[in-house]
Amino acid sequence: MSLDQSDIKKIAHLARLAVDETETAELSDALTRILGLVDTMEQVDTSGVEPMAHPLHMAQRMREDVVTETNLRDKVQQIAPAAENGLYLVPKVIE
Amino acid sequence: MQWETVIGLEIHAQLATKTKIFSGASTAFGSEPNTQACLVSLGMPGVLPVFNREAAKMAVKFSSAIGAELGRRSVFARKNYFYPDLPKGYQISQFELPIVGMGKVEIVQENGDVKVVGVTRAHLEEDAGKSLHENFHGMTGIDLNRAGIPLLEIVSEPDIRSAKEAVAYARKIHQIVRYLGICDGNMQEGSFRCDANVSVRPMGQEKLGTRAELKNINSFRFLERAINIEVDRQIDLIESGGEVVQETRLYDSVKDETRSMRSKEEANDYRYFPDPDLLPVELDDDFIADAVAEIPELPDARCKRFVDELGLSLQDAGVLTSSREMADYFETASVGNDAKIAANWVMGEVSAVLNKQGLDIADCPVSAEMLGGMLKRIGDNTISGKIAKDVFEAMWNGEGSADEIIEARGLKQITDSGAIEAIVDEVLAANGKQVENYRNADPDKQPKMLGFFVGQVMKASQGKANPQQVNALLKERLG
Numbered sequence: 001m002s003l004d005q006s007d008i009k010k011i012a013h014l015a016r017l018a019v020d021e022t023e024t025a026e027l028s029d030a031l032t033r034i035l036g037l038v039d040t041m042e043q044v045d046t047s048g049v050e051p052m053a054h055p056l057h058m059a060q061r062m063r064e065d066v067v068t069e070t071n072l073r074d075k076v077q078q079i080a081p082a083a084e085n086g087l088y089l090v091p092k093v094i095e
Numbered sequence: 096m097q098w099e100t101v102i103g104l105e106i107h108a109q110l111a112t113k114t115k116i117f118s119g120a121s122t123a124f125g126s127e128p129n130t131q132a133c134l135v136s137l138g139m140p141g142v143l144p145v146f147n148r149e150a151a152k153m154a155v156k157f158s159s160a161i162g163a164e165l166g167r168r169s170v171f172a173r174k175n176y177f178y179p180d181l182p183k184g185y186q187i188s189q190f191e192l193p194i195v196g197m198g199k200v201e202i203v204q205e206n207g208d209v210k211v212v213g214v215t216r217a218h219l220e221e222d223a224g225k226s227l228h229e230n231f232h233g234m235t236g237i238d239l240n241r242a243g244i245p246l247l248e249i250v251s252e253p254d255i256r257s258a259k260e261a262v263a264y265a266r267k268i269h270q271i272v273r274y275l276g277i278c279d280g281n282m283q284e285g286s287f288r289c290d291a292n293v294s295v296r297p298m299g300q301e302k303l304g305t306r307a308e309l310k311n312i313n314s315f316r317f318l319e320r321a322i323n324i325e326v327d328r329q330i331d332l333i334e335s336g337g338e339v340v341q342e343t344r345l346y347d348s349v350k351d352e353t354r355s356m357r358s359k360e361e362a363n364d365y366r367y368f369p370d371p372d373l374l375p376v377e378l379d380d381d382f383i384a385d386a387v388a389e390i391p392e393l394p395d396a397r398c399k400r401f402v403d404e405l406g407l408s409l410q411d412a413g414v415l416t417s418s419r420e421m422a423d424y425f426e427t428a429s430v431g432n433d434a435k436i437a438a439n440w441v442m443g444e445v446s447a448v449l450n451k452q453g454l455d456i457a458d459c460p461v462s463a464e465m466l467g468g469m470l471k472r473i474g475d476n477t478i479s480g481k482i483a484k485d486v487f488e489a490m491w492n493g494e495g496s497a498d499e500i501i502e503a504r505g506l507k508q509i510t511d512s513g514a515i516e517a518i519v520d521e522v523l524a525a526n527g528k529q530v531e532n533y534r535n536a537d538p539d540k541q542p543k544m545l546g547f548f549v550g551q552v553m554k555a556s557q558g559k560a561n562p563q564q565v566n567a568l569l570k571e572r573l574g
Contacts (some may be wrong), residue, residue: 014364016177016184053170053192053369059377065112065149068119069133076137077129086128087236090179093226 001039002032096334097298100326101306102255102291106268108247108278109222109286110153116221116245117144117187124284132224132239138183144372146171150245151376153277154194154219155386157247160271160393161214163198165383169219171373174365179237180224188248190367193218194376195247200271201395202263203413212264213252222246241285247277253292253303258322262315265289270394274419282313289318293325294339304329305339309353311346321346325353397422405434414442420456427463432470440466444487461490469497482506482558510561512568515552518560519568522551533573545569 003011005024008031012019019027073086082089115122118135135142158165172190195217201209224239249268255261269287272278280287289312294304309325312318324346329339344353392400394416401412401422415438416422424445429437445466449459469486472478478486478501489500501507509515523530526548533544545566552565 014175014366051191053375054371054373056374058374060146060374062148062151062376063119063145065114065147066119067114067121069114069121069131071130072133073127073129076132076134082234084231084236086130087227087231087238088129088179089231089234090237092228092233092235093179 001035003028003035098295098326098330099298099300100256100258100322101253101294101296101303102257102261102322103253103306104249104251104255104261104265105290105292105308106249106251106265107222107288107290108249108268108272108280110150110245110247110277111279112147112149112153112245114147115243116147116150116219117243118142120243122244124286126240128236128238129240132242136224136239136243138181144187144370146373146376147245150219151194151378151382152386152389153245153275154217154247155378155383156275156277156390157217157249157272158195158198159387159390160275161195161198161200163214163217164196165378166192166194166196167378167383168192169194169376171219171370171376172367173370174220174367176363176365178223179235180226180239180242182224182239182242186221186223187370187373188220188367189218192375195249200264200267202260202267204263205259210254210260212254212260212267215250215252217247217249220246220248247272258319258326261291261322262319265315265318270417274391274394276391276419282315285313288313291318291322291325293322293329295326295329295333305341307339307341307353308343309346310343310356317346317348320348320351321353324351328353391419394419394422401434405429405438407434407438411438411442418456424456424459424463424466428466428470430467432467432474436473437467437470440470440487444484448491460493461487465490465496472497472501476508476510476561477501478506478508479558479562481553481562482508485558506559508561509556509559510564512564515556515560515564515568518552518555519548519565519572522548522555523572526551530573541573545573548573 005028008019008024008028011031077083077086077088080088110116112122114120115133115136118133120133120136121131123131135144155165157163169189170192171187173185174188174190175185177184193216195214197216198214199211200214201211204210222241222244224237224242227236227238251264255264269280272287273280278286282288291309291312292306293309294306296302296304307325307329309321312321325344332339343356345356346353398409398412398416401407401415402409405412407415414421415425421441425437425441428441445456445459445461449456466487469478469483469490472486473480473483485504486497486500486506489495489504490497494500495503529544529547533541533548536544548569549562549565552560552569553562
């Protein structure tokens with residue numbers, strides 16, 4: 001499988017990465033090589049192997065349902081670029 | 096052309112845990128903005144999610160209630176997208192291995208037939224924050240108190256064929272989560288949200304039509320409206336030569352229309368992958384047994400028991416089991432009393448006053464025990480059903496128990512036949528003309544005319560004469 005420059009643009013957009021035109025050719029080559037590696041790995045017979053969800057062979061530990069956090073708003077909002085009336089302000093998003 | 100509607104619902108039920116799914120921040124509703132947004136909710140670098148045991152327990156209860164295959168091993172995955180109410184840039188959800196697998200619920204259709212609707216899966220995920228678009232000099236305000244509240248997303252099979260069925264299914268899920276106590280079900284506050292995937296296809300066609308996903312539906316009534324409007328829109332579109340586009344559409348209840356949500360037009364490509372911050376969740380037998388042991392009797396079983404054991408009609412049993420609170424109230428009130436009379440009181444007088452005052456049955460000033468006490472006095476003929484309405488009103492107004500009110504107001508029914516005879520004779524003597532009319536009247540008309548005398552006797556006795564005795568005595572005297 002190989003990626004063309006429009007794939008790179010799409011991936012960059014989904015990840016909100018600013019990739020300029022001069023980089024796309026190089027990136028499509030690099031990513032295509034990675035996919036080539038994946039193709040090689042796919043030739044291994046994995047029937048009977050359970051997909052790995054996590055490299056550690058352990059189960060998730062669970063927490064009791066008890067409130068442990070306190071109100072950090074004033075502290076945290078000091079480092080926010082913009083806040084007002086307790087709300088974080090961001091550039092306008094319209095539905 | 097004849098069209099068939101195909102609907103699948105995605106229901107997001109906010110789980111009623113005290114804390115968030117991956118942190119110890121409170122989930123209390125209505126707090127000041129961002130006062131419950133801890134570092135995990137804010138998606139600060141370096142923080143790690145820690146899974147809430149209670150959320151897992153609630154999912155196990157739901158799984159058991161819909162007879163689903165429980166995912167004893169489930170995996171959290173990252174669903175990647177950018178939106179300001181999701182500061183991490185991904186939502187922790189479940190993808191390939193959800194905690195609840197295939198299950199089903201039964202709904203009652205309009206014609207009374209039972210239909211089975213498949214539940215494809217239900218998975219745990221974290222809620223996002225809220226965006227407020229007004230009044231911030233051209234900026235959007237973000238409140239992250241909701242970010243991280245546990246959600247159970249319940250996905251149905253495309254088994255639903257009409258807006259009415261969709262509402263019946265949504266109500267059934269609502270009833271189940273409320274009975275289980277895992278979600279408060281408040282649609283206005285957004286604790287229970289329905290998205291509908293709607294498509295149409297020519298009747299008899301196997302292949303599904305292109306679907307639109309309807310969002311922003313915050314009541315069962317709007318769910319029905321939104322689906323019907325969308326179905327009409329799709330049929331009109333196809334019949335006039337157009338094509339349905341797969342997209343997300345918002346329902347606008349004010350304009351009563353659905354419209355395209357342009358911001359999400361971009362093809363959804365969430366690039367799910369297992370979240371490396373969380374290990375697979377493995378549920379052992381003890382954990383499951385503990386959760387299942389806490390499940391109360393569920394609505395369908397309870398409804399059947401009310402019919403089989405208490406002799407109620409299916410319809411009455413359905414109304415009384417619509418919520419757990421109402422069923423509990425009824426059962427407590429009916430102990431030692433005639434179940435049908437208790438049912439009539441709960442569905443009649445009690446519900447009417449609650450509706451009028453906009454109260455829930457849990458806030459009813461007349462407790463189930465108090466109502467039961469009053470029903471006993473109807474049962475043993477201390478008071479008539481008519482007087483009972485006055486007693487109920489007095490209990491509602493805080494004048495005490497039924498017995499106290501009956502005593503204080505002297506409402507005890509007169510069952511002494513001598514006393515009733517005296518009042519009857521008095522009434523007949525004072526209404527000579529009517530007595531004569533009655534005796535000369537056509538026998539068919541007499542029963543109706545008797546009502547006049549009954550009314551007079553009841554009035555003279557201030558409602559306290561036993562109505563059956565009054566009737567019998569009047570018939571005897573007038574006959």
